[in-house]
Amino acid sequence: MARNKITLEQYIGFRKKKEFGEKRKINVGKIVSFTFLLLFCIVWLSPFIIMFFGSLRGYSDTMLYPKELFYPHSGYTLENYEMLLLGKLPEGIGQVNTVQDYKIGTWFMNSCFSAIGGTLLYLLVASMAAYAFTFIDFKYRNVLFAIIVASMVIPGAATSVGNQSMVYSMGLNRSLLALIIPGLGGVYGMYLIKTFFESIPKDLIESAKMDGYSNFKIFYKIVLPLGKTVLFVQGLFGFMGGWNDLIWPQMLYGAKDTDLWTLQVGMAYIINNSKTSNLIGSALAGGVICLLPVLVMYIIAQDKIIEGMSSSGIKG
Amino acid sequence: MKKTVVLEEYAKQRSKRIGALKKYGITALFLLPYLIAFIVFFVLPLFYGIYISLTNFQYGKPGVETFNSFLWFKMIFDKSVMPGVFNSFWLSFTHTLIFSVIMVPIAIILPLSLAILVNQKPPAFKLFRALIYMPSIVPLTAAGTIFTLLFMSKSQHGVLAEFFGIDIQWFIDNWFSFDLFGQEIEIAYAWIPIFFMCLWGGWGGNFIILSAGLQNVPKHLYEAADIDGCSPMRKIMNVTVPGIKPQLVLCLFTTILGYLGLYGQNYVLSSGGPSIAAIASMPAGGKTSTIMYFIQDIVANNLTFKSSLYGLGAAASLVYALFAGVISGIQMYLTREKKTGTKISEAYNKWHEIR
Amino acid sequence: MINTDNKAVDGGMEMPTKEAAKILKESGYKISNSEVDAFVSLKDINKIYPNGVQAVYDFNIDISKNDFIVLVGPSGCGKSTTLRMIAGLEDITSGYLYIDKVLSNYTSSKDRDISMVFQNYALYPQMTVFDNIAFPLRARKFRRPMEANVSKAYNQAVDVIEHRKEELTEARQNAKDKALNFGTAVEYVATKLKICDGAAKILCKAKTTDVESIRRIAKIKIEEEKAKLTSKGYSIDKEYRLTKNGEIQYHYVKMSNEEIRSRVFEAAEILDLGPYLDRRPKELSGGQMQRVALGRAIVRNAKLFLMDEPLSNLDAKLRVQMRSEIVRIHEQIGATTIYVTHDQTEAMTMATKIVVMSKGWVQQIGTPGEIYRNPKNIFVATFIGSPAMNIFDAEYDNGRLVFNNGYEIPLPDETISRHNSYYEAKIKDLKRMLSTPDFKKMHALKLLDKHLFGGEKAFDVSSISDDLDEILGITADIECASDVKSAVELIRAESRTDRKALLKLREPLLTFEKIPSSDIGTLHNAQVFSKEEIVVDNTLYYHKPKKKKKNTKLNINLNSTDIEFVNNLYEVANGLLAKCESALVGRHPIRVGVRPEDIVLNSEFEGNKTEKFVTTANIVELLGSELLVHSEFAGSDIIAKISTNVLIKPHTDVELAFNKDKLLIFDESCGDRI
Structure with a gap:
């Protein structure tokens, strides 16, 4: 049995402290902030709960017993999910044409492809570029990097319309690749990775070169393992960005290309439909499906995400 | 007459050439994927967007547009x-x-x-x-x-x-x-x-x-x-x-x-x-x-x-x-770095002199 | 803010509580103690963290004015905690702290009139050096005589125009010249003519230098102010100070810009910071930041200077330079200083008085010379001095020291009698200690814990019966006897018992709190100095101290009785007693300490020396005027410091001897010097 052991002196000290009447200070600030934060969190997290329970409420309950939010009148049901995933309409709803357009499985996969594939590819390309900018000495290196960094001032809106036509000209406008490839030129992630690479001691790279390592070997044996935290954090943000993006997929694919839609575009469509046909339950179910991957990821890697966010603020 | 070289010099030149080639090759390998993406999907679209805004460009039909003398901007500002x-x-x-x-x-x-x-x-x-x-x-x-x-x-x-x-x-x-x-x-x-x-x-x-x-x-x-x-x-x-x-x-x-x-x-x-x-x-x-x-x-x-x-x-x-x-x-x-002045130290010097 | 106008009342008086409250209020909560005559005095200061870890035990010291006190010790010895308690950054658990004869335990740091230099400088990053130094002056109000500002300004202005017209024209000319960039023209004129800013303002604004017109305006303004002040009952003396009933009136005001300016410039002059006044901290080198931190400390002329390892972030060369700088500044301004360091060289070179600390205990207080020559125990002996003192394990046998290679040193009678009386006193002290109730309880605990933490969950009462008897016997004559008895009876009521019942018995035993700190100190040293190797800090390079592990969280509820102790002071005291008793009868191990300079070349040294011995010089280091000879003697490495008159080659034999007068003998079990 692992037991905490202390020295007798420490115990005597504790007794003495008690005798001096010095109690643990009750920190008013802590209590106030705890209460306030608790209340705040309850209020702020209630939408999640409403969404979750709302998605488990059947169509007829939504219409007839709208006040029974958390305990639906006729019990929990998965009919909203069935409607979305299987196209199965609940009884009594009548014919709703739009439901047949819902291809939530396809959209989900498209989103996964866009978010995961895009992130991985970007990490590879950006970290290679960051490596070149940090460890390989070539002409105009600093000038080139300065130009790239300076371009961060130009907002994405300036290039998006041009990009849209560019992608069309390249014949990618009917391809999922268009979700991924234009993002590869992103500056911010590369800049952050480079900043991290700069903190790797140059001696390490030089001594590896002396040992006969090639640049590729140094890249994946030394630099990538050392930078795995920053790459991981960058990957997480990349994934979330890709998953949550609405504007770019909307620009790429029109109303008819439903097979190419991402979950966000599809969800926007579902919400629009639900507002008119009282199918809010299905929208909520879609919201849950849409939220689930990011939420799971956040719960797993919450500390890393917060850490990454904080350090980006500290380094500025 | 045949061109002659000192072998040592030749070797030196050759290794220099090869070294440089190798280095640029490696640089290109590491940098090009990103650089191409940056140019194709950032720099070109920027100018393409400007071009589009100045013409009667039609989406999906590139190549037939003509300059429309700032019509779009006039619409916005006039x-x-x-x-x-x-x-x-x-x-x-x-x-x-x-x-x-x-x-x-x-x-x-x-x-x-x-x-x-x-x-x-x-x-x-x-x-x-x-x-x-x-x-x-x-x-x-x-x-x-x-x-x-x-x-x-x-x-x-x-x-x-x-x-x-x-x-x-x-x-x-x-x-x-x-x-x-x-x-x-x-x-x-x-x-x-x-x-x-x-x-x-x-x-x-x-x-x-x-x-x-x-x-x-x-x-x-x-x-x-x-x-x-x-x-x-x-x-x-x-x-x-x-x-x-x-x-x-x-x-x-x-x-x-x-x-x-x-x-x-x-x-x-x-x-x-x-x-x-x-x-x-x-x-x-x-x-x-x-x-x-x-x-x-x-x-x-x-x-x-x-x-x-x-x-x-x-x-x-x-x-x-x-x-x-x-x-x-x-x-x-x-957020720029503020430049350091010299005002106070000059004042200090004056104070020092006066004393 | 404490009202400094009031005199502190003597805190030694006895009086009813109600009256005490009244007197306190009248005196502005300032209490002095007539018995305290030192400038700063710490009486029985203790610091215990909430988890029971005691960082400082019974710290006592009197510090007189202009002293330079250095607290020195390895990291974690409580020196910084002590300093922070004096600064008011850390609560004092018990004891009395007097600063300038005023009880200051609970005054906030800003009211203690101290200034402090932090280890990492603590400069405000957004401010220039000037603003950093000026900050303490701007942050608080100062007690100043009330002045008739308008009269002063106009009188000075008129005076300048009347008598120093040339100077004024020159100053105004210079002030206009853009090359002479002195803040504002007014400030320049004021400094140049040594008049107040108000007068300079008048002179700069005045379009004419016509004496009459200015004099006329001055007269009106002065009369106006005088009328206003007299209506309030003030009168103005020669230096424009306001008086009421013949007494000069004071008020608390923000320091004027001219005073701040001259004070900061003076500090910058002392510290050579003139060219850097515009810079921000991150544009400075470590040494410069250190000087700015010093400047911020000295600019306010505080009563007491505190420095918390100020040099530890500097490189070796800069550290030596700053060391002498600090000493110079101390001599120049003469402020009382308390300085914390873990570098014994700093302590030896800077201090007028050194306090050596270890694990919360003050080991010795004295001047550098005293501490070097007469260390109180083995810790002080090895901690102070570079290279460190050589320590040998030897045996004491009837007045002789026998080393384990057979080498013997006969001791003088005086030392022998000191040896005997030391052990006699020690035995007497330990016996007294062991007879106190608290130690009896610990004895009983020892017997009980053997079973309790043995790993079993239930016990046959018969198997622990003997120990229960013994516990009863031990605790028979102390105040908790009845509680113990009832608990034992409860256990005996059944044939088998579980841990719960034993813990119940533990309850009355875990009530010790009357153990004097000095006793704990003795036993503590016995535990620490006897077995553990004493780590001597490398004096040339600082190890950057790791993040302070304050309040390490215990998952243990100290209020419960189910706590296992790693040691038992009863056992320690008992062991010590046994050792001391055996020391009086026969051979016993002992430690011998010799400073490197007291190991001498047999041929060179003429004084009172021991028999020569021959060893091989393994390494010889030349330090200029001296040689450091590393060799081996009696199984341990020794370092001898020998003057360079004789050349010693490495790997040759040398004949050495000890300087007999300088041999130090330490008790083996608790490290005290005999």
């Missing part, structure tokens, strides 16, 4: 060319600005005060921090479903209507109107759901950054201030605020830029509507339209606009980008 477009663009612009002015202070002060609370390190403060950030990772559409449910009208059994008996057609009714430069601006109730959605999930990043900033203020500075005889107010002004100034500036400008680009919230919740009768047939002719909505309406959401007004979308995005760029420029100017 009311007489096409009053509907002019009105809807500047209305969207005004909406965006007003909403930003309301939202930005909230999106700084609310997270800052929460960060101060969390920084008191109450029990489970790490959990609180994680929970407070959580709404910010939620995809817009998922959040949109919730707020749609909350703000649906009474006949559709929205939560607010059912539980609090608020009988307002949130996405249809008008709230109030006011006069701006002789033009009547009508404010729709639909802004309220949008506001609440932004309030719910629009500042988590600021919160994390500010609380990290607060934690990063060195503790010994507070102790030094104690010994120097500072009042609590002075401590805040001289230690805390300067300590988190970089974070404050960062948050301020990212938030400003974020709200200038407001699009998802109003698209998902109100679809830019309710529409304004006078400009209903124009892009973004609604009471909750924003700049980004205007652009997006032309280049993505409406096929009619996309085929007829594509260049206007490009022009509007350039105008918007210029505006946003100026704001980032101000940010860079504010």
Whole structure:
């Protein structure tokens, strides 16, 4: 049995402290902030709960017993999910044409492809570029990097319309690749990775070169393992960005290309439909499906995400 | 006569050549994928966008366009060319600005005060921090479903209507109107759901950054201030605020830029509507339209606009980008390294001389 | 803010509580103690962290004016905690702290009139050097005589125009010249003519230098002010100070800009910071930042200077330079200083008085010379001095020291008698200690814990019966006897018992709190100095101290009785007693300490020396005037410091001897010097 052991002196000290009447200070600030934060969190997290329970409420309950939010009148049901995933309409709803357009499985996969594939590819390309900018000495290196960094001032809106036509000209406008490839030129992630690479001691790279390592070997044996935290954090943000993006997929694919839609575009469509046909339950179910991957990821890697966010603020 | 070389020199030259080649080869291998993507999908589109904005370019039919002598820009800046477009663009612009002015202070002060609370390190403060950030990772559409449910009208059994008996057609009714430069601006109730959605999930990043900033203020500075005889107010002004100034500036400008680009919230919740009768047939002719909505309406959401007004979308995005760029420029100017003067040391020298 | 006008009342008086409250209020909460005559005095200061870890035990010291006290010790010895308690950054658990004869335990740091230099400088990053130094002056209000400002300014102005017209024209000319950039023209004129800013303002604003017109305005203004002040009952003396009933009136005001300026410039002059006044901290080198931190400390002329390892972030060369700088500044301004360091060289070179600390205990207080020559125990002996003192394990046998290679040193009679009386006193002390109730309880605990933490969950009462008897016997004559008895009876009521019942018995035993700190100190040293190797800090390079592990969280509820102890003071005291008793009868191990310079070349040294011995010089280091000879003797490495008159080659034999007068003998079990 692992037991905490202390020295007798420490115990005597504790007794003495008690005798001096010095109690643990009750920190008013802590209590106030705890209460306030608790209340705040309850209020702020209630939408999640409403969404979750709302998605488990059947169509007829939504219409007839709208006040029974958390305990639906006729019990929990998965009919909203069935409607979305299987196209199965609940009884009594009548014919709703739009439901047949819902291809939530396809959209989900498209989103996964866009978010995961895009992130991985970007990490590879950006970290290679960051490596070149940090460890390989070539002409105009600093000038080139300065130009790239300076371009961060130009907002994405300036290039998006041009990009849209560019992608069309390249014949990618009917391809999922268009979700991924234009993002590869992103500056911010590369800049952050480079900043991290700069903190790797140059001696390490030089001594590896002396040992006969090639640049590729140094890249994946030394630099990538050392930078795995920053790459991981960058990957997480990349994934979330890709998953949550609405504007770019909307620009790429029109109303008819439903097979190419991402979950966000599809969800926007579902919400629009639900507002008119009282199918809010299905929208909520879609919201849950849409939220689930990011939420799971956040719960797993919450500390890393917060850490990454904080350090980006500290380094500025 | 045959050319002769000293073998040693030749070897040296050759290895130099090969070394250089090898080096550039490696550089290219590492750098080119990124560089090509950067040029093709950033630099070229930038100029392509400018080109499009200057021509009667039609989406999907490149190659037949001609220069149209700044027609699109004239539409934006000159009311007489096409009053509907002019009105809807500047209305969207005004909406965006007003909403930003309301939202930005909230999106700084609310997270800052929460960060101060969390920084008191109450029990489970790490959990609180994680929970407070959580709404910010939620995809817009998922959040949109919730707020749609909350703000649906009474006949559709929205939560607010059912539980609090608020009988307002949130996405249809008008709230109030006011006069701006002789033009009547009508404010729709639909802004309220949008506001609440932004309030719910629009500042988590600021919160994390500010609380990290607060934690990063060195503790010994507070102790030094104690010994120097500072009042609590002075401590805040001289230690805390300067300590988190970089974070404050960062948050301020990212938030400003974020709200200038407001699009998802109003698209998902109100679809830019309710529409304004006078400009209903124009892009973004609604009471909750924003700049980004205007652009997006032309280049993505409406096929009619996309085929007829594509260049206007490009022009509007350039105008918007210029505006946003100026704001980032101000940010860079504010965060620049300040140069060290020599005023005080010169004064010291004078003082020294006089003595 | 404490009202400094009032005189502190003597805190030694006895009085009813109500009256005490009244007197305190009248005196502005200033209490002095007539018995305290030192400038700063710490009486029985204790610091215990909430988890029971005691960082400082019974710290006592009197510090007189202009002293330079250095607290020195390895990291974690409580020196910084002590300093922070004096600074008011850390609560004092018990004891009395007097600063300038005023009880200051609970005054806030800003009211203690101290200034402090932090280890990492604690400069405000957004401020220039000037603003950093000026900060303490701007942050608080100062007690100044009330002045008739308008009269002063006008009188000075008129005076200048009347008598120093040339100077004025020159100054105004210079001030206009843009090359002479002195803040503002007014400030320049004021400094140049040595007049107040108000007068300079008048002179700069006045369009004419016509004496009459200015004099006329001056007269009106002065009369105006005089009328206003007299209506309030003030009168003005020659130096424009306000008096009421013949007494000069004081008030608390922000320091004027001219005073701040001259004070900061003076500090900058002392510290050579003139060229850097515009810079921000991050544009400065470590040494410069250190000087700014010093400047911020000296600018206010505080009563007491505190320095918390100020040099530890500097490199070796800079550290030596700053060391002498600090000593110079101390001599120049003469402020009382308390300085914390873990570098014994700093302590030896800077201090007028050194306090050597270890694990919360003050081991010795004295001047550098005293501490070097007469260390009180083995810790002080090895901690102070570089290279460190050589320590040998030897045996004491009837007045002789026998080393384990057979080498013997006969001891003089005086030392032998000191040896005997030391052990006799020690035995007497330990016996007294062991007879106290608290130690009896610990004895009983020892018997009980053997079973309790043996790993079993239930016990046959018969198997622990003997120990229960013994516990009863031990505790028979102390105050908790009845509680113990009832608990034992409860256990005996059944044939088998569980841990719960034993823990119940533990309850009355865990009530010790009357153990004097000095006793704990003795036993503590016995545990620490006897077995553990004493780590001597490398004096040339600082190890950057790791993040302070304050309040390491215990998952243990100290209020419960189910806590296992890693040691038992009863056992320690008992063991010590046994050792001391055996020391009086026969051979016993002992430690011998010799400073490197007291190991001498047999041929060179003429004084009172021991028999020569021959060893091989393994390494010889030349230090200029001296040689450091590393070799081996009696199984341990020794270092001898020998003057360079004789050349010693490495790997040759040398004949060495000890300087007999300087041999130090330490008790083996508790490290005290005999």
